[in-house]
Amino acid sequence: MNPEPSAYHQRVSQEKRAAILRAATRLFLDSGYDRTSLAKIAEAAGVSKATLFKQFPTKAALFDAIVATSWQAGDGTEDTPAPGDLRAGLALIGRRYVALLTRPGMTDLFRIVIAELPRFPELAESQFRRGKMPYFDSVRRYLEAEREAGTIRLEDPELAATQFLGMISNYVFWPRLLLAHWAPDGAAVESVVDEAVLMMVARYAA
Structure with missing residues (x-):
């Protein structure tokens, strides 16, 4: 041995x-x-x-x-927040998502996948299956836990997770693929997360 x-x-x-x-x-x-x-x-x-x-x-x-x-958090904070405080839980998830999307190499990874998609569609499948979906599922499970705790009312946790993450990534990440110098400051990013949380609370809070 x-x-x-x-x-x-x-x-x-x-x-x-x-x-x-x-x-x-x-x-x-x-x-x-x-x-x-x-x-x-x-x-x-x-x-x-x-x-x-x-x-x-x-x-x-x-x-x-x-x-x-x-797609790993890499900082020891990847555990899903405990349900019970929707605003605090979403704010934590939102800040973690920003940190993940702005990590060195994340934009490069998407550029590789997009450039090679016509010839190597399996790269996009890997990105979706091994990266995005596990992370997305963790957010969906958090929303389901909040629903079971009675803090939110929603019929489609997948749609709600898509809405929340989309509000953040559409400002923080996707412009970086087209605009080389896209780098909003910390205050602007915090505001985007805060507004996304408020939108979710207004729409789904019990």
């Missing part, structure tokens, strides 16, 4: 994995998914091909990992 890896070796492995994901994202964006080989990614990441292949045996597996990592 092999011994468990030490904390040092775990840290080194995590650092190499992060370097691989960063290098792959940049190469996919600069050169295209099809023209980027795993060998080029290994070279750009400063790791051996054996190290890369051990973690990511295929390019599709590597892209899946990029998607999953990009």
